[in-house]
Amino acid sequence: MDDEPTSRLQLPPGPWATVLDALCDRFPAVDRAQWLDRMQRGRVRDARGEPLDASTPHRTGMELTYSREVADEVPVPFEETLVHEDAHLVVADKPHFLPVTPAGRYLEHTLLRRLQRRLGAPDLVPLHRIDRGTAGLVLFSRDPGSRAAYQALFRERRIDKHYEALAPALPGVAFPQVRRSRIEAGEPFFRMRETDGAPNSETRIDVIGRGDATWRYALQPVTGRKHQLRLHLAGLGAPIVGDPLYPVLDESPEDFARPLKLLAKRLVFTDPLSGRRREFQSLREL
Numbered sequence: 001m002d003d004e005p006t007s008r009l010q011l012p013p014g015p016w017a018t019v020l021d022a023l024c025d026r027f028p029a030v031d032r033a034q035w036l037d038r039m040q041r042g043r044v045r046d047a048r049g050e051p052l053d054a055s056t057p058h059r060t061g062m063e064l065t066y067s068r069e070v071a072d073e074v075p076v077p078f079e080e081t082l083v084h085e086d087a088h089l090v091v092a093d094k095p096h097f098l099p100v101t102p103a104g105r106y107l108e109h110t111l112l113r114r115l116q117r118r119l120g121a122p123d124l125v126p127l128h129r130i131d132r133g134t135a136g137l138v139l140f141s142r143d144p145g146s147r148a149a150y151q152a153l154f155r156e157r158r159i160d161k162h163y164e165a166l167a168p169a170l171p172g173v174a175f176p177q178v179r180r181s182r183i184e185a186g187e188p189f190f191r192m193r194e195t196d197g198a199p200n201s202e203t204r205i206d207v208i209g210r211g212d213a214t215w216r217y218a219l220q221p222v223t224g225r226k227h228q229l230r231l232h233l234a235g236l237g238a239p240i241v242g243d244p245l246y247p248v249l250d251e252s253p254e255d256f257a258r259p260l261k262l263l264a265k266r267l268v269f270t271d272p273l274s275g276r277r278r279e280f281q282s283l284r285e286l
Contacts, residue, residue: 008065016058019044023066043067076109077256082118083137083280088273089150090115090124090140091280096259099132111138128154131227133242136163136264136282149272154224159269163219163229166261166286167238169210176206179232183225191245192227194235201225203232214241216286229262261286 009026016022020039024032038044042051047063078095085091092111094100099110107113116124127139127150141147153159183201186193202222209216217238219229227246233239234246241261244250263286268279 008063011058011060011062011064013060014058018054019052019056019058019062019064020054022058038067073105073107073109080111080114081283082115083282085119086142088141088143088146090119090121090142091267092138092140093282093284094130094135094138094264095284096133096135097254097256100126100129100138112140115140127151128224130264131230131260131262133244133260134163134262134264135259135284137267137280138264139267139280146273153269153272157222159267161221161264162266162268163221164208164263164265164286165217165219165229165233166214166241167217167233168241169213169215170207170236170238173236176204179203179205179236181232181235183228183231188249191249192225192231194231201228201232203229205232205236230260 011019011022012026014022014025016025020032020035023035023044035044036054039051039053044052044064044066046052047065052064076095076098078098080095080098081093083091083093092115094111098114101112102110112124112126116122121142123142123144125141125147127141127147130136130138139150141150180199180202181194182197182199183192184195200223204220204222206218207215208218215238217233219233221228225231230240230243230246234243239247242258243260243262244252244254263282263284266279266281268277270276271278
């Protein structure tokens with residue numbers, strides 16, 4: 001189980017006779033047969049690494065680990081590229097459709113799991129996230145000892161993030177410009193929306209290529225709200241090509257041939273350990 005994604009759990013107080021009963025009650029989306037199967041394969045263990053079975057009694061405060069599994073996970077048929085690797089940082093160039101971390105129906109086909117296996121680096125942690133549909137650069141921390149210093153770059157907005165997007169032409173809009181708006185949770189739960197109120201998001205927007213119907217936009221987010229770039233371009237009247245969420249929800253099946261035309265192109269920052277300027281660039285093109 002050492003090379004498999006695991007979660008840790010401390011059992012809460014409750015009326016359960018066994019660990020199995022507690023797991024079934026706490027995680028109703030995983031049926032009893034699945035928990036039994038995991039136990040039979042030794043994939044539910046106590047804090048010492050000893051496998052637990054269906055008869056193990058529940059004890060409040062007991063710590064256990066269990067494997068995370070996704071049945072019928074859909075393979076993502078695109079590969080990441082390793083841009084940089086040292087003792088502290090790993091920089092990967094993510095393809096469209098690949099999630100950064102395990103969530104929902106994705107577990108093995110995530111950038112984190114692929115890099116952990118590829119580099120033999122179980123302690124790898126992403127320093128930031130980009131949407132599953134977005135391609136481009138993602139920074140990972142490799143050393144827990146220096147992790148806080150690099151996390152502070154994002155928390156304190158000391159890293160410049162540059163994106164590119166393809167979207168409809170806006171000949172009547174002046175560029176460059178800064179778009180500020182208030183972004184809040186929308187409906188359904190996975191969508192966001194711009195609404196009235198004090199702005200909590202900001203993006204610098206410019207045009208770097210003009211076609212007849214489609215332009216190439218340079219986007220530099222100052223804040224990091226969920227779906228911020230997608231909402232800000234859609235709000236200007238230029239929804240990003242291939243966007244299934246904005247401005248209208250498209251519920252048709254996912255099509256790997258129609259990616260969201262959004263790319264995390266460049267990251268620039270002063271290294272908190274060495275004090276040197278560092279710049280990484282995606283080799284992908286929209």
